[in-house]
Amino acid sequence: MTSNASAAASSVSHFEASYAAAAVxxxxxxxxxxxxxxxxxxxxxxxxxxTTRDEDWRFTNIVPIAEGRxxxxxxxxAAAAEDCDRYLLPGLQGxxxxxxxxxxxxxxxxxxxxxxxxxxxxxLEGDRAHRLQRHLTAHAPFDQRSFTSLNTAxxxxxxxxxxxxxxxxxxxxxxxxxxxxxxxxxSFPRALVLAGEASQVRLVESYGSVGDGRAFTNAVxxxxxxxxxxxxxxxxxxxxxxxxxxxxxxxxxxxxxxxxSHNAALxxxxxxxxxxxxxxxxxxxxxxxxxYLADGQALVDNHTEVDHAMPHGTSHELYKGILGGRARxxxxxRIRVRPxxxxxxxxxxxxxxxxxxxxxxNTKPQLEIFANDVKCTHGATVxxxxxDALFYLRARGIGLAEARRMLVRAFAGxxxxxxxxxxxxxxxxxxxxxxxPDGAEEESLA
Amino acid sequence: MLxxxxxxxxxxxxxxxKGVDLAVGTGEVxxxxxxxxxxxxxxxxxxxxRGDYEVTEGSVTYQGLDLLxxxxxxxxxxGLFLAFQYPVEIPGVNNAYFLKAALNALRKHRGEPELDTxxxxxxxxxxxxxxxxxxSLLNRPVNEGFSGGEKKRNEIFQMAVLEPKLAILDETxxxxxxxxxxxxxxxxxxxxxxxxxxxxxxxYQRLLNYIVPDFxxxxxxxxxxxxGGKELALELEERGYGWIEDxxxxxxxx
Numbered sequence: 001m002t003s004n005a006s007a008a009a010s011s012v013s014h015f016e017a018s019y020a021a022a023a024v025x026x027x028x029x030x031x032x033x034x035x036x037x038x039x040x041x042x043x044x045x046x047x048x049x050x051t052t053r054d055e056d057w058r059f060t061n062i063v064p065i066a067e068g069r070x071x072x073x074x075x076x077x078a079a080a081a082e083d084c085d086r087y088l089l090p091g092l093q094g095x096x097x098x099x100x101x102x103x104x105x106x107x108x109x110x111x112x113x114x115x116x117x118x119x120x121x122x123x124l125e126g127d128r129a130h131r132l133q134r135h136l137t138a139h140a141p142f143d144q145r146s147f148t149s150l151n152t153a154x155x156x157x158x159x160x161x162x163x164x165x166x167x168x169x170x171x172x173x174x175x176x177x178x179x180x181x182x183x184x185x186x187s188f189p190r191a192l193v194l195a196g197e198a199s200q201v202r203l204v205e206s207y208g209s210v211g212d213g214r215a216f217t218n219a220v221x222x223x224x225x226x227x228x229x230x231x232x233x234x235x236x237x238x239x240x241x242x243x244x245x246x247x248x249x250x251x252x253x254x255x256x257x258x259x260x261s262h263n264a265a266l267x268x269x270x271x272x273x274x275x276x277x278x279x280x281x282x283x284x285x286x287x288x289x290x291x292y293l294a295d296g297q298a299l300v301d302n303h304t305e306v307d308h309a310m311p312h313g314t315s316h317e318l319y320k321g322i323l324g325g326r327a328r329x330x331x332x333x334r335i336r337v338r339p340x341x342x343x344x345x346x347x348x349x350x351x352x353x354x355x356x357x358x359x360x361x362n363t364k365p366q367l368e369i370f371a372n373d374v375k376c377t378h379g380a381t382v383x384x385x386x387x388d389a390l391f392y393l394r395a396r397g398i399g400l401a402e403a404r405r406m407l408v409r410a411f412a413g414x415x416x417x418x419x420x421x422x423x424x425x426x427x428x429x430x431x432x433x434x435x436x437p438d439g440a441e442e443e444s445l446a
Numbered sequence: 447m448l449x450x451x452x453x454x455x456x457x458x459x460x461x462x463x464k465g466v467d468l469a470v471g472t473g474e475v476x477x478x479x480x481x482x483x484x485x486x487x488x489x490x491x492x493x494x495x496r497g498d499y500e501v502t503e504g505s506v507t508y509q510g511l512d513l514l515x516x517x518x519x520x521x522x523x524x525g526l527f528l529a530f531q532y533p534v535e536i537p538g539v540n541n542a543y544f545l546k547a548a549l550n551a552l553r554k555h556r557g558e559p560e561l562d563t564x565x566x567x568x569x570x571x572x573x574x575x576x577x578x579x580x581x582s583l584l585n586r587p588v589n590e591g592f593s594g595g596e597k598k599r600n601e602i603f604q605m606a607v608l609e610p611k612l613a614i615l616d617e618t619x620x621x622x623x624x625x626x627x628x629x630x631x632x633x634x635x636x637x638x639x640x641x642x643x644x645x646x647x648x649x650y651q652r653l654l655n656y657i658v659p660d661f662x663x664x665x666x667x668x669x670x671x672x673x674g675g676k677e678l679a680l681e682l683e684e685r686g687y688g689w690i691e692d693x694x695x696x697x698x699x700x
Contacts, residue, residue: 387497392534395494396548396604397522406547410538
């Protein structure tokens with residue numbers, strides 16, 4: 001334990017050195033952002049990396065990240081158009097912002113013909129950094145979350161999307177965060193989405209790897225939905241099987257606004273995502289949907305947190321996982337209903353399908369209810385492919401592998417069906433069918 | 447078509463079938479009757495390849511093939527069909543998609559081209575009429591939320607689409623009211639062909655008023671203890687199974 005602690009301490013100082021080295025870049029940033037970064041860096045020094053002694057990381061051992069001696073990636077010409085094509089959704093004509101290792105790649109992005117009322121680009125362009133003080137880094141709590149502090153101290157640029165009040169954006173906006181996947185590198189993608197009052201927008205955030213080296217991605221996205229805004233945010237994490245991915249999506253939902261956050265975790269050796277939704281004003285509504293797929297030795301951890309701060313809030317949540325091989329998964333769903341949040345309607349469900357005997361899930365609901373007139377339900381199930389259903393399909397002539405595939409797709413279909421954007425549904429259905437975790441072809445699961 | 451010899455099978459450590467002998471010729475309709483627990487469903491399950499049973503002795507030859515050496519899907523592709531006593535609900539799998547996948551698996555095995563959606567739907571519409579199937583049922587998940595009658599009709603509807611050589615109907619009559627029973631029986635009768643054999647497994651004689659068998663067998667304690675023509679079913683209806691089990695009439699149906 002002592003050696004672990006000292007190793008972790010040394011890797012903290014390793015990133016402190018990275019922070020010091022980035023001073024040149026920070027020199028051109030506005031004072032408020034430099035101040036935020038300094039506070040974030042000191043918070044990270046204080047917090048260090050979480051360990052399995054922290055309740056929020058009990059089942060997720062990130063020693064390979066803490067001791068990985070990752071060096072912030074330099075970026076540069078690490079990705080080509082073909083790499084983008086692997087991860088962008090087909091058929092969408094809207095704006096595309098590509099960041100490679102957290103840095104803007106203008107040649108790979110598509111920012112011409114921006115619809116009226118939409119501003120999309122990056123932090124370092126123009127005067128954005130000066131006018132985003134109210135929101136950028138203001139929502140994701142860098143003084144409490146270790147990885148958020150690390151991202152806040154080190155992100156080299158950020159994708160920024162601003163939707164003017166009343167604007168209805170027809171075409172979905174894509175944000176693609178590519179990791180170069182170079183051995184031993186770390187990247188810090190960052191995004192901020194501001195959806196103005198009564199605006200409507202759909203965003204697809206994709207995370208992918210160019211190479212398949214041991215690389216670490218530490219991502220933070222902040223989304224602020226103004227009053228009456230309707231936002232769908234899709235997060236498709238498809239990094240390489242050797243990647244380490246830690247991400248936070250921090251969502252503020254305004255009065256009578258409606259945010260759906262859809263999260264697919266399909267890649268990475270260790271993949272942790274925190275979705276935090278704050279229903280900050282009356283009548284705010286949110287849907288949280290997740291699908292996770294892991295096999296081999298992978299670990300996939302989804303922590304969700306819905307904070308009902310005001311009355312008449314609604315949150316509906318469904319996360320479904322498919323695990324094969326020796327994969328492990330963690331689901332932790334926290335619902336907090338504050339004393340003012342009367343008439344809250346909160347529902348949470350987590351279902352996991354185990355395709356092998358060695359796969360494991362730790363699932364935990366965490367309800368903290370401080371109001372008395374609320375409706376809160378939660379449920380979790382863990383199961384295997386039904387042998388009755390499998391026999392039924394086979395007895396009609398459908399082969400074992402195909403029968404399994406049908407049943408797994410059907411399982412995932414319940415949550416994928418809640419995602420309104422058709423290209424996302426098609427992609428997820430195809431990826432799950434193609435990449436059934438190992439163990440899926442085994443004869444007996446009983 | 448089918449020849450079962452000295453078939454012994456166990457389930458959960460208990461011997462259920464204790465030497466079943468049965469021969470079914472091409473185009474024949476056989477009824478297997480028997481009291482609860484006699485092994486009727488076990489026999490149907492063993493023939494279809496359900497994994498819950500262990501065959502300890504005996505053989506089953508189907509169209510010259512060693513049936514017990516085949517996987518369930520191989521049996522289906524060779525033309526064997528089991529209408530389930532308890533059709534399984536499969537949430538999230540669309541009925542039409544499922545049936546198309548099944549039909550195309552069979553066609554592929556027979557070296558026939560797979561049907562596209564248009565041809566498949568044309569075929570399906572045609573077969574649905576015979577069984578009075580509500581077309582909306584096609585777009586629902588397999589058996590999910592179906593009434594008991596709908597489930598049984600759906601089984602026979604699948605049989606109509608898949609056109610088996612040997613169909614085993616496992617208590618297809620159970621739980622059906624008389625109207626539903628007639629529809630199902632009418633469907634089955636419409637599927638009788640000189641080259642198609644049918645085994646009707648049932649507890650009650652009632653179904654056999656509508657699907658008239660060529661042969662009737664009585665299964666008791668894991669063996670076929672009596673075989674005869676259709677009049678044997680009437681005798682059973684009148685006298686119950688007791689006289690076969692105990693050698694004297696008790697009239698009950700257990």
